[in-house]
Amino acid sequence: MTVTLSHSTLTGPTFTGLRCKExxxxxxxxxxxxxxxxxxxxxxxxxxxxxxxxxxxxxxIEAGPTSIWRYREFLPIEGDPIDVGTGFTPLxxxxxxxxxxxxxxxxxxxxxVNMPTLSFKDRVVSVALTRARExxxxxxxxxxxxxxxxxxxxxxxxxxxxxxxxIPSDLELGKVLGTLIYNPTLMAVKGNYxxxxxxxxxxxxxxxxxxxNINLRPYYSEGSxxxxxxxxxxLGWQLPDHIVAPLASGSLFTKIRKGFxxxxxxxxxxxxxxxxxxxxxxxxxxxxxxxxxxxxxxxPVKPNTIAKSIAIGNPADGPYAIDIANKTGGxxxxxxxxxxxxxxxxxxxxxxxxxETAGGTTIAVLKKLVEQGKIDPNETTVAYITGNGLKTTxxxxxxxxxxxxxxAQLDSFNRAWExxxxxxxxxxxxxx
Amino acid sequence: xxxxxxxPTPLQKFTSNAASxxxxxxxxxxxxxxxxxxxxxILARLCDENGKLRRFxxxxxxxxxxxxxxxxxxxxKDGDEVSIVPAVAGG
Numbered sequence: 001m002t003v004t005l006s007h008s009t010l011t012g013p014t015f016t017g018l019r020c021k022e023x024x025x026x027x028x029x030x031x032x033x034x035x036x037x038x039x040x041x042x043x044x045x046x047x048x049x050x051x052x053x054x055x056x057x058x059x060x061i062e063a064g065p066t067s068i069w070r071y072r073e074f075l076p077i078e079g080d081p082i083d084v085g086t087g088f089t090p091l092x093x094x095x096x097x098x099x100x101x102x103x104x105x106x107x108x109x110x111x112x113v114n115m116p117t118l119s120f121k122d123r124v125v126s127v128a129l130t131r132a133r134e135x136x137x138x139x140x141x142x143x144x145x146x147x148x149x150x151x152x153x154x155x156x157x158x159x160x161x162x163x164x165x166x167i168p169s170d171l172e173l174g175k176v177l178g179t180l181i182y183n184p185t186l187m188a189v190k191g192n193y194x195x196x197x198x199x200x201x202x203x204x205x206x207x208x209x210x211x212x213n214i215n216l217r218p219y220y221s222e223g224s225x226x227x228x229x230x231x232x233x234x235l236g237w238q239l240p241d242h243i244v245a246p247l248a249s250g251s252l253f254t255k256i257r258k259g260f261x262x263x264x265x266x267x268x269x270x271x272x273x274x275x276x277x278x279x280x281x282x283x284x285x286x287x288x289x290x291x292x293x294x295x296x297x298x299x300p301v302k303p304n305t306i307a308k309s310i311a312i313g314n315p316a317d318g319p320y321a322i323d324i325a326n327k328t329g330g331x332x333x334x335x336x337x338x339x340x341x342x343x344x345x346x347x348x349x350x351x352x353x354x355x356e357t358a359g360g361t362t363i364a365v366l367k368k369l370v371e372q373g374k375i376d377p378n379e380t381t382v383a384y385i386t387g388n389g390l391k392t393t394x395x396x397x398x399x400x401x402x403x404x405x406x407x408a409q410l411d412s413f414n415r416a417w418e419x420x421x422x423x424x425x426x427x428x429x430x431x432x
Numbered sequence: 433x434x435x436x437x438x439x440p441t442p443l444q445k446f447t448s449n450a451a452s453x454x455x456x457x458x459x460x461x462x463x464x465x466x467x468x469x470x471x472x473x474i475l476a477r478l479c480d481e482n483g484k485l486r487r488f489x490x491x492x493x494x495x496x497x498x499x500x501x502x503x504x505x506x507x508x509k510d511g512d513e514v515s516i517v518p519a520v521a522g523g
Contacts, residue, residue: 036442
């Protein structure tokens with residue numbers, strides 16, 4: 001395989017290897033994800049921050065592509081990236097939602113319009129598949145709650161990689177079709193995500209495939225850092241005061257923090273405290289439960305929630321997420337399925353953003369934390385919306401009314417319009 | 433009949449590259465000791481200094497996480513399948 005070398009490549013990669021997050025044991029930058037020589041802790045990419053500092057400035061970043069690859073010096077790749085336009089999604093000043101909640105400086109980071117598959121997973125997969133190609137893999141795979149499957153299948157198609165993905169068999173139709181269309185081999189496993197993941201670990205043991213969330217995980221998870229970088233840049237090179245993000249495995253949460261820390265470390269942004277708050281669905285809230293009980297370890301649960309994309313009962317990065325929430329003065333809270341649907345509707349009605357159940361969870365938890373006085377109205381708060389509502393229409397189908405079916409005649413419209421006005425008045429009465 | 437134990441790749445260096453081994457044991461704890469008896473050194477990878485399974489390792493008996501059963505005292509019987517799986521990230 002030949003890789004075309006760009007000018008920036010010629011100055012060499014900025015990462016030097018892998019290291020265990022728990023015990024610090026060092027490994028080469030190959031396809032591996034656990035500290036197999038010592039403690040089985042997760043491995044993380046090690047960077048040469050002096051080299052990064054020497055190469056990047058706000059100006060070099062601003063002159064880069066409008067994708068995650070404007071931050072390529074902070075990402076673990078050696079050659080040219082697979083660039084499908086992933087990243088640099090809108091940061092929306094959410095004034096109407098803010099007013100409704102009683103906040104003054106609220107922003108929505110909208111990865112529901114990420115490219116190519118409308119979720120933040122495009123970030124991690126773009127990085128993972130670039131690295132997979134560099135490591136010589138010709139077949140890529142993943143265990144997924146849906147969004148990751150969409151993204152892996154799509155970007156593998158673009159890159160010409162063979163693809164076999166695994167999902168729980170009860171996923172929303174949009175996520176199944178949104179994977180099949182790219183023509184991967186799709187395995188719908190009779191079981192929940194944690195069972196799918198366990199199966200994939202065993203498949204990864206025996207097939208020589210690049211599993212984006214298993215043996216490529218150290219590279220894959222680094223892609224989420226770009227959600228931190230972009231918010232800093234889009235706020236005019238400033239950190240927010242408070243972020244709220246959904247928690248599934250906990251990886252996204254920890255990598256947003258890492259993104260903030262790295263920009264501070266290389267001098268791209270001034271240091272200041274940022275509070276980190278996490279959102280879970282009550283039907284799968286092992287991290288929120290541990291946080292509420294003051295535990296630093298996770299007791300796994302069996303998921304039962306409409307928020308399938310974040311229904312991970314045995315979250316690998318849960319302990320790290322709890323640690324971050326505690327250290328930053330943030331919170332981790334859970335909301336029920338009804339509140340999740342209300343959160344989806346609230347975001348859509350106030351901001352014109354249609355998110356999936358994970359986003360509904362985030363908005364519902366944001367609302368709850370404001371009501372509990374845990375978010376200061378003056379804090380610059382960023383809520384991370386990680387996926388698109390068109391993929392999970394089942395979740396809201398029974399909660400948003402239906403169209404008025406009318407004849408193609410003016411009097412039919414007139415009668416329907418009167419009825420609509422009356423319904424709107426009733427709605428406003430219930431809002432108060 | 434015995435207990436079939438599925439060994440993850442990183443530990444197969446202890447088992448002469450065998451992906452699965454058969455052992456006799458009546459509980460998970462006993463199985464861990466049996467593994468050490470046959471494959472010296474493997475226990476220190478699986479457990480911390482207090483004999484507790486490392487927090488980033490998941491152990492399943494017939495596909496059920498032992499944290500939903502009786503953890504390391506979970507009983508085993510002939511024909512059970514035990515798999516040892518390092519934690520993985522999600523999505």
